[in-house]
Amino acid sequence: QVFTFNTVEIKVQPSVKVKNGDPMSIVCHADISKSADFQLKHNFTIFKDGKLVFMTVSDKGDAQYEISTARSSDTGDYECTVEAGRKTKSSNSLHVWVTGMTKPILTAEKKEVLEGEVVKLRCELPEEVPPLYFFFRKIKMNSTPKEKYVYELYRNFSVVEFSVEEGDNILQFDCYGKRIVKLEYETSEHSNKTLVTVREPFIKPTLNVKPSSNITEGDRIQLECSTVVARMRDIEIILQKNKTILNSVRDEKLLRYSAVATLEDSGEYLCKVEQGRASKTTKLNVVVAELFPAPILATSASKLDENKELTLSCSISGFRKANFSILRRSSNGDIWLKNSRNLTMKVNVNDTGSYICKAEVKGIVKTSKPVRINVYAPVSKPTLSIVGGLPEVVLGKPLQLICRSVMGTPPITFTFYKGNEVKKIVINDTYATFLDENIRQNDKRGYKCDARNNHSSGMKASNILNITVIGNLGSIPYGEVEDGSETAFLCSVKEGSWPIHFRIFRKTDREVLLFEKSENADRVMWRKEAMNSQDTGTYYCMASNRANVDVKSHPITISVILASWQKGVIAAFVLIPIAGAVTLALWWFLCKKKKAKGRSMEMSGSALATNLTSEKLTRQHNDGDYYSGSGYIEDSENHMKSTDESKGPDLESAEVEYTEVEVSTLDPHR
Numbered sequence: 001q002v003f004t005f006n007t008v009e010i011k012v013q014p015s016v017k018v019k020n021g022d023p024m025s026i027v028c029h030a031d032i033s034k035s036a037d038f039q040l041k042h043n044f045t046i047f048k049d050g051k052l053v054f055m056t057v058s059d060k061g062d063a064q065y066e067i068s069t070a071r072s073s074d075t076g077d078y079e080c081t082v083e084a085g086r087k088t089k090s091s092n093s094l095h096v097w098v099t100g101m102t103k104p105i106l107t108a109e110k111k112e113v114l115e116g117e118v119v120k121l122r123c124e125l126p127e128e129v130p131p132l133y134f135f136f137r138k139i140k141m142n143s144t145p146k147e148k149y150v151y152e153l154y155r156n157f158s159v160v161e162f163s164v165e166e167g168d169n170i171l172q173f174d175c176y177g178k179r180i181v182k183l184e185y186e187t188s189e190h191s192n193k194t195l196v197t198v199r200e201p202f203i204k205p206t207l208n209v210k211p212s213s214n215i216t217e218g219d220r221i222q223l224e225c226s227t228v229v230a231r232m233r234d235i236e237i238i239l240q241k242n243k244t245i246l247n248s249v250r251d252e253k254l255l256r257y258s259a260v261a262t263l264e265d266s267g268e269y270l271c272k273v274e275q276g277r278a279s280k281t282t283k284l285n286v287v288v289a290e291l292f293p294a295p296i297l298a299t300s301a302s303k304l305d306e307n308k309e310l311t312l313s314c315s316i317s318g319f320r321k322a323n324f325s326i327l328r329r330s331s332n333g334d335i336w337l338k339n340s341r342n343l344t345m346k347v348n349v350n351d352t353g354s355y356i357c358k359a360e361v362k363g364i365v366k367t368s369k370p371v372r373i374n375v376y377a378p379v380s381k382p383t384l385s386i387v388g389g390l391p392e393v394v395l396g397k398p399l400q401l402i403c404r405s406v407m408g409t410p411p412i413t414f415t416f417y418k419g420n421e422v423k424k425i426v427i428n429d430t431y432a433t434f435l436d437e438n439i440r441q442n443d444k445r446g447y448k449c450d451a452r453n454n455h456s457s458g459m460k461a462s463n464i465l466n467i468t469v470i471g472n473l474g475s476i477p478y479g480e481v482e483d484g485s486e487t488a489f490l491c492s493v494k495e496g497s498w499p500i501h502f503r504i505f506r507k508t509d510r511e512v513l514l515f516e517k518s519e520n521a522d523r524v525m526w527r528k529e530a531m532n533s534q535d536t537g538t539y540y541c542m543a544s545n546r547a548n549v550d551v552k553s554h555p556i557t558i559s560v561i562l563a564s565w566q567k568g569v570i571a572a573f574v575l576i577p578i579a580g581a582v583t584l585a586l587w588w589f590l591c592k593k594k595k596a597k598g599r600s601m602e603m604s605g606s607a608l609a610t611n612l613t614s615e616k617l618t619r620q621h622n623d624g625d626y627y628s629g630s631g632y633i634e635d636s637e638n639h640m641k642s643t644d645e646s647k648g649p650d651l652e653s654a655e656v657e658y659t660e661v662e663v664s665t666l667d668p669h670r
Contacts, residue, residue, distance in 0.1 A: 030082040045083075117164050118277070135147060148162075269283065295324070302371070306347060311344045355370065411429065
C-alpha cells in the first residue's frame with residue numbers, strides 16, 4: 001500500500017470576498033496517488049491566522065468547513081493541513097475577506113442631564129474582533145456635530161463622556177466603527193441615535209447698573225447680578241471687568257458691587273454664574289463721563305546745574321477749583337513735597353528724578369504725567385592711567401587705557417586723544433576704556449582724555465600720559481677677537497622704564513647664560529677678561545622690565561683668533577726647520593756646483609785638446625800618418641792631472657764662485 005501526496009488545495013465558496021451575514025464554506029482537497037485501490041483515512045485540519053478553527057477525519061479526499069453566517073471576524077488567512085499514513089502536507093494560504101461590519105449598538109447612561117453634567121456613552125460592535133476604532137458623535141440642532149474617537153486594542157466596545165454645555169437643550173448621539181483590512185479602512189454603518197434631554201440648573205444671570213445712564217466721575221455706581229436656580233448648593237456668582245474679579249458670592253442668588261465712578265470704571269462688565277460644570281454669563285457696558293481732565297505739570301527746566309532754582313507748576317485745562325499737590329516719584333512710594341499749585345526750590349544732584357502733581361475734585365483724584373528732572377554736578381578732572389598700573393608697554397603689544405572721573409553726574413562723555421588725534425568717544429557713568437592695539441616704535445605721542453556731561457561748566461581734560469616703549473636691543477662688539485684678550489659686551493635698549501634686567505647668552509649647541517644684572521639705566525656692559533677658542537659662538541642679550549616681556553637683541557658672532565706672540569712662536573717653530581732645510585739644500589747645491597765647475601774645466605781642456613788633436617790629425621792625414629784617439633785621451637788626462645796637482649793648495653783655499661755654464665751640443669759629424 002504505497003501512496004503519495006500530489007497537492008493539497010484550499011478554496012472558499014462562493015468566493016474569497018463574502019458579504020457580511022452570508023454563508024460561506026472553506027473546502028480542503030487532497031490529491032493523492034495510490035499503488036492500489038485501498039482505503040486511506042485523512043486527518044483534515046483548517047487554520048485561520050495560525051489558529052485551529054476546524055478538524056475532521058474522512059475516507060474521502062475532501063473536507064468542508066461550513067460557516068452559516070459570515071462575520072467580519074471571519075476575515076483572515078486560511079490554511080489546510082492533511083495527514084495520512086504518517087505523511088503530512090499543507091496547502092498554500094488563502095485570504096478570505098468578509099466585507100462589511102456589524103451595526104454598532106449605542107447606549108447612554110442617562111436620558112436626562114443638567115447643564116454642566118456629562119453624558120456617558122457606550123458603543124459596542126458585536127461579533128467584531130479587535131483591534132477596532134470607535135467614533136462617537138454629539139449632534140446638536142443647527143450646528144456641526146462634535147466627534148471623539150477611541151482606539152480599542154483588546155475590546156469590541158468603548159466608553160466616552162461628553163460634557164453638557166450652556167445652550168445644550170436636546171442632544172442626539174450616535175457611533176460607528178472602523179477596522180483595517182489589508183491596509184485599508186472598512187467602516188461600519190452608524191448606530192441607532194440616542195436622545196438625551198438637557199435641563200438648566202439655573203437661568204442666565206441678569207446684570208444691572210444704577211444709575212442706568214448719565215454717570216459722571218464722582219457719582220456712586222452700583223452693579224447688581226442675579227439669577228434663578230433649581231438648587232442653591234454650590235452656586236457661585238462672579239463679577240469681572242477686563243478679566244479682573246471685582247466681587248463674588250457663593251450659595252446666593254444676588255451679587256452687589258458699589259464704587260465711586262472714575263474714568264477707569266468705563267468698560268465692559270461680566271457677570272458669571274457657575275454650578276459644577278455649568279456656567280452662564282451676561283455682559284453690560286458702562287460709560288462714565290469725565291468730570292475734569294488730568295492735570296499738567298510744567299517745569300522751568302528739565303536739565304539744571306546743581307544749586308540752581310527749579311520751579312514746578314500744576315494746572316488743569318479749563319478748571320481752576322481743585323486741591324493740588326506736588327510729589328516726587330520713588331521706588332518706595334511717592335514722596336509728598338507740597339500741597340500747592342506751584343513749587344520753587346534750589347536743587348542738588350539728589351533731586352534728580354520724576355515729579356508728578358495730583359488734583360482732587362469731589363473726591364476724584366487725578367495724576368499728571370511724570371516729568372523727568374536731571375540735576376548735574378560738574379565733572380572732576382579725569383585721570384588717565386594704564387589698565388594694570390604699569391607706565392610702560394611692549395613694542396607691538398596692545399595698550400589699554402582707562403579714563404576715570406571721580407565726580408560728575410552721569411552720563412559722562414569721555415574722549416580719548418593720541419597726540420591731537422581723537423581716537424575714541426565713549427558715553428558711560430564714571431569711566432571709559434580705550435585699547436590701542438599696536439604700539440609702534442615711533443609712537444612717542446602722549447595720550448590724554450577729557451570728560452564732560454550736561455553741566456554748563458563744560459569739558460575737563462586729564463594730564464598728558466607719556467608711555468614708555470621698550471625698543472630694539474643690540475650688543476657689541478662683534479667680529480674677531482684675539483685669544484687671551486679682554487672683550488666688552490654692551491647690551492642697550494633705546495627706551496624703557498627702570499630698572500631693566502639684562503641677560504647675556506652664548507649659543508653654540510646649547511644656550512648658556514653668561515651674565516645677568518638689573519640696572520637703573522638703559523644699558524649694561526660686561527667684560528670678559530680672557531677669551532679663548534671655546535668662547536667662539538653666537539651671542540645675544542635679552543632685556544625686560546616690569547612689563548614682564550623679554551625683548552631679544554639681534555645676535556652677533558664672535559670668532560676667537562690667535563694672539564700675535566702665539567703667531568711668532570708658531571712661526572719660529574715652523575721657520576727654523578725650514579731655514580735648516582734651506583741651508584742644507586744650499587750646501588748640497590754648492591757642493592754639486594763645485595763638482596760641476598771641475599767638470600767644466602775638464603771639458604774646456606778636453607775641447608782644447610780635441611782641437612789640437614783635430615788639427616794634428618788633419619795635418620798627419622794630409623801627411624798620410626794616422627793616430628788613434630786613445631793616445632790623446634791619455635795625454636789629456638796626464639795633462640789635467642798635472643795641472644790639478646800643481647794647483648791643489650790654491651783651489652782648496654779659493655772662494656766659491658757662481659757662474660753660468662752653457663753646454664753646447666756636439667756636432668754629430670765631428
